[in-house]
Amino acid sequence: MAEKHKLLEVKGLTMDFGGLRAVDSVSLEVHEGEIAALIGPNGAGKTTFFNCVTGIYDPTKGDILLHPKGLPTRRLNGLKPNKVTEMGLARTFQNIRLFSDMTVLENVMIGRHCRTKSGIFRSIIRGKAVREEEQEIVESSYQLLQKVGLAEFTNEFAKNLPYGAQRRLEIARAMATDPFLLLLDEPAAGMNPQETSELDQLICKISEEEQIAILLIEHDMKLVMNISNPIYVMEYGKKIAEGSPQQIKDNPKVIEAYLGEETDA
Amino acid sequence: MTDMLKDFKQSVLVALWFVFLTFPLMVVRVNTMNNVVEWRWMNLVWVAIAAFVLSYVWRYLLARKQARMKVAEEGIQQQTKLQVLLEDMSFRYKAMGVLLIIALAFPQIFDTYQTTIMISALIYVVLGLGLNISVGLAGLLDLGYVAFFAVGAYAYALLNHHFGFGFWTILPVGGILGCLFGVVLGFPILRLRGDYLAIVTLGFGMIIKVVLENWSEFSFGPSGIANIDKPGLFGMDMNIDSSTVYIYYIMIALVVFTILVTMRLRNSRIGRAWIALREDEIACVAMGIDMARTKLSAYALGAFWAGMVGVLFAAKTTFINPASFTFMESAIILSIVVLGGMGSILGVILGAFILILLPEYLRAFSEYRMLAFGAAMVLMMIFRPQGIISNIRQKYEYKGLKEETENG
Numbered sequence: 244m245a246e247k248h249k250l251l252e253v254k255g256l257t258m259d260f261g262g263l264r265a266v267d268s269v270s271l272e273v274h275e276g277e278i279a280a281l282i283g284p285n286g287a288g289k290t291t292f293f294n295c296v297t298g299i300y301d302p303t304k305g306d307i308l309l310h311p312k313g314l315p316t317r318r319l320n321g322l323k324p325n326k327v328t329e330m331g332l333a334r335t336f337q338n339i340r341l342f343s344d345m346t347v348l349e350n351v352m353i354g355r356h357c358r359t360k361s362g363i364f365r366s367i368i369r370g371k372a373v374r375e376e377e378q379e380i381v382e383s384s385y386q387l388l389q390k391v392g393l394a395e396f397t398n399e400f401a402k403n404l405p406y407g408a409q410r411r412l413e414i415a416r417a418m419a420t421d422p423f424l425l426l427l428d429e430p431a432a433g434m435n436p437q438e439t440s441e442l443d444q445l446i447c448k449i450s451e452e453e454q455i456a457i458l459l460i461e462h463d464m465k466l467v468m469n470i471s472n473p474i475y476v477m478e479y480g481k482k483i484a485e486g487s488p489q490q491i492k493d494n495p496k497v498i499e500a501y502l503g504e505e506t507d508a
Numbered sequence: 509m510t511d512m513l514k515d516f517k518q519s520v521l522v523a524l525w526f527v528f529l530t531f532p533l534m535v536v537r538v539n540t541m542n543n544v545v546e547w548r549w550m551n552l553v554w555v556a557i558a559a560f561v562l563s564y565v566w567r568y569l570l571a572r573k574q575a576r577m578k579v580a581e582e583g584i585q586q587q588t589k590l591q592v593l594l595e596d597m598s599f600r601y602k603a604m605g606v607l608l609i610i611a612l613a614f615p616q617i618f619d620t621y622q623t624t625i626m627i628s629a630l631i632y633v634v635l636g637l638g639l640n641i642s643v644g645l646a647g648l649l650d651l652g653y654v655a656f657f658a659v660g661a662y663a664y665a666l667l668n669h670h671f672g673f674g675f676w677t678i679l680p681v682g683g684i685l686g687c688l689f690g691v692v693l694g695f696p697i698l699r700l701r702g703d704y705l706a707i708v709t710l711g712f713g714m715i716i717k718v719v720l721e722n723w724s725e726f727s728f729g730p731s732g733i734a735n736i737d738k739p740g741l742f743g744m745d746m747n748i749d750s751s752t753v754y755i756y757y758i759m760i761a762l763v764v765f766t767i768l769v770t771m772r773l774r775n776s777r778i779g780r781a782w783i784a785l786r787e788d789e790i791a792c793v794a795m796g797i798d799m800a801r802t803k804l805s806a807y808a809l810g811a812f813w814a815g816m817v818g819v820l821f822a823a824k825t826t827f828i829n830p831a832s833f834t835f836m837e838s839a840i841i842l843s844i845v846v847l848g849g850m851g852s853i854l855g856v857i858l859g860a861f862i863l864i865l866l867p868e869y870l871r872a873f874s875e876y877r878m879l880a881f882g883a884a885m886v887l888m889m890i891f892r893p894q895g896i897i898s899n900i901r902q903k904y905e906y907k908g909l910k911e912e913t914e915n916g
Contacts, residue, residue, distance in 0.1 A: 297794060328796035336794075342787035345780075348904060353784045357796025359777055363805060366776035367769050377777070378905075385906040398903065420796050 247274040249310055250424050250456050251296070251332070256305035258288075258295050265291040267480040268305065271458075273424060275312075278450050278457045280471035282464075282491075284500060288480040289460045290337055293428055297334045298324040311423060329357045333422035335413040337429045337460070343402035347393060350401050350412055351384035354419025384419060391415045391445060407438035411445065418449065425449065427459040431466050439466055446470060468492070476500065511571070519563040526559035527552055569891055611760050615753040623756050627824060629864040630759040631817050636844040636856040637766045638813030643842065644850035644899075645774060646806035647786025648697075649706045652713025653841050655693075656686040656811040658720060658833035660818020665733040665828050666726075675739035675823045679816060686815020690808040698800050701789065713838050720830040732829025739823050755824050762820065766813055771853055773809065782806050783851070843881070847888055849895025858896055 251273040258266040266288040273279045281289050295302040298319065307319040311331055319327055328334075333354075342350050359380060361373045388394050391411045396404055401412060410430055417425055430446070431439045443466055449455050461467045467474060468488045476484040476491060478500040484491060491497055534551040538544075593599055615623045635657060642648045660682035667673040667681070697708050720727045727733075738751050739758060746754060773779050781802045784792040793799050822828050840863060848859025867877050888895070 299790065299794070323798075324790075324793040325796045325798050328794060333796075334794055336791065340788050340791035340794075342784050342791065344787055345783060348906075349780060349783075353780055353792070353795050353797070356777060356781055356784075361777050363773070363778055363809070366778055367772050369772055369776075373776075380777070381904045381906050397906075416795060 247276060248312060249274050250312075251458070252306075252308040252310065253292075253296065254306045254308070256292065256295055256307065257303045258291055258300060259303045265480050266295065266302075269475075269477065269480075269482045271475055271482070271485075273456050273458050275456055276450065276454070277473070278446065278459070278471045280467045280474045281458065281460050281477060282462070282467055282474060283477035287477040289477055290428060291480075292477070293334065293426055293460065296327075297332065297426060298322050298327040309424075325357065328420050328422075331421065331423045332426065333417035333420045333424075334426040335410075335417050335428055335430060337432065339409050339413060341401040341409055341412060341416075343400065345401060346398050347388065347396045347401055347404065347412055348381070348384055348398065350416050351387050351419045352380050354416045355380045355384060358421055387415045387419055390418075390448075392441075407434050407441075410434065410442070414445070414449070418453070418455070422455060424456045424458065427457060427461075429460050429462060431461060431463045439463060442466070443470055515564060515567045515571075518567065519560050522563040523556045523560035527556050530555050573891060608764075612757075615756050620749050620752050623752050625865065625868050627752070627756050627759050629861055630756075630763050631821055631824075632841065632844060632860040632864045633763050633857050634759075634766050634813050634817040635841045636848065636860045637770050637853065638810045638817075639841050640810075640845050640851065640853070640856045641770060641773070641782070641813075642806045642810035643845050644852070644856070645779060645786065646782040646803065648803065648806060649702070649709070650807075650810070651706050651710040651835070651838055651842065652693075652716070653709075653810070653814060654833045654835070654837040655713045655716035656689055656814035657818040657821065657837070658716050658830075659689050659811075660686050660815035661822040661828050661832070662720065662727060662733075662818075663815070664819040664822040665736050668736050668822075669733055675737065675819065679819050682819035683812045683816035686811040686813070686818070687808045689815070690811030691804055693811075694804040694807040698803055710835070710838075713833075713835060717830050717833055717835075720833070727830075730829055730831070732827060732831075734827045736822050736826045736828070738826060739820075755820070759820065762817065767853060767857075774851075774853070778802075778805060843885060847885070847895060849897045849899060851899040852895060852897045855895050855897035855899075862896075 249272055251271075253269065253271045255268040255270055256266055257264065257268050269288075269292060271279075271281070271292075281292065283289055291300065294300045296307055296319065298321075301321045305320075309317045309319055309330055309332060311317070317330060319330070319332075322330075342353065345353070359376050361376055365373050385394070385397065388397055391414055393404075393408055393411055393415060396408060396412075401409065404412060410432075414425075414427065414430065427446070431442050434442060446457060446459070447470055450457055457471075459467075459471065461471075472487050473485055474488060474491045475482055476494075476497050483496045483500060484494045486494070531552070534555055535548050537546045537548060539546050614626060618626075635653070638656075639650060639653045642650050642653075663682045663685050664673075664675070664678045667678055668675075693709070693712050697705055700708060721730050723729075738746070739755060741754060774782075781792070781797045782805075784795070784797060785799065785802050785806075789799065792802075821832075825832075844859040844863050845856055846859075847863065848857070849855030863881075867874065870877075873880070
């Protein structure tokens, strides 16, 4: 089998907040068709890592390189978040950040924003092209809602959705930006076992059917071990291990990080 | 039943408390002429009754609001009759037709005085709709909105005074100048939000006024500019009455134009981006929306209307000076938006009529105007924070819709 195409390459990423080094030269790669996972104890710097990659923070050191298929490589350092999203890298948030006073459908429609282009004047005149584009946005957004199983809530306000559905809506919204790589920040946080297993299936479905590679942060070990490979482990801002689920399970450093250091009594 | 009893008891307590608090003011009066103390016991009774009734009504309204919220939380989408009516398209068209006929017939039925009042109400409608773009849709609190209004008014006054340009030439120019000032103000405040934004815009409003007051060579200072031309109609001479009617019709056209444009903008790709920006800035940016461009466009488009209607204001009054552009004006325009319902076009129009027309027709109570104003705001925030008419979400047609309704 030929070497899989490398989509995201992070080299020696470091992020300092004043004197605090939140992320310390972490390297990571995500290939086409992969579901990679980033795990680690609370405060290990996983979300900071995500924020650096998606342009919310400008990293202190290191390179974030995006290799879209058939397009030249782009360095993401210091790009604005909307530029990063335009390049095909979408994300969800750990603490749900939906547009709560907009309907479910509109939330997804926002995701289409960067792939459409009606400007102010054309919107005021509302010619045929604009109307067609609007209709295209509505249809494709509705299809996405069907895919993640939220079609029944289409015209509800996002704030009225149950928790698990809000998480799925975030994923749908991110997918509306036509990404080739999706970053999910703790998608299963606060979900019950049944919702988690549904999410499990959804993530696999996205990865297989939509050809979207996925990088996820997660605390739910069962979910991570089930679906992701490779797994990267972080602790205190440093990457301490990487490999297949089995390798991670057996890695003494990881066990130490999660269960605490063995001390001689 | 127990609730009612509890409310009753609480209200009695409130009444007693108020009696105690107001006792020295309302009951005791020292008559210095005759050196006697007057005891006005009747006042005590009135205070008690008023406090009791107010407190009871207050409690009743709060309880009703809470009951409603509970229902809403249980996920039952309840719509008031008004909302159902407003969503019915055929009703909307009929209502719009009737309103337009009334609006067109208005100056024929009523006298010039009424028409003048109506013009100023319509001016505030446009101002409210403009501010609604930045405050209601994009969530950028702007306390200096009147500055753009001043820009438009002075643009016409100065260009007319120095170069003799006519109203129709300057009308779009005023709008565009407002737009430009919107962008100029927009750049430094791109990074700000919330309170900080409010303070900077407040400052901007003040700066414009201070500049206009003090830069006498440019703006003629506090004495203002007089003898500004009224709008012309193919060079016809008009007396005051017909000219007022003419301005009224221009204003109606401008209002219709504003409603049309803001409505289309709200339901467009740009409008959605504004609303998303209001809801969550970080998520909005992460979804690929250019924050700088979206904020600037909201500011510029909001300012556009103020600039344009400023030109009309100058043409209507034929005299302007900086006193017309105080912070009070900004506050009133903002109140119109908040009272009417942020983001709701119909709400803003209603808000403008209520806040501008009521004081005009209740001149007898003009001393209490600000008091009533404040009280109305406080009550509004407690009982109906979404405004008189809350924003109605657009319904979209999609392919799955038909099957869904057939099955359900």
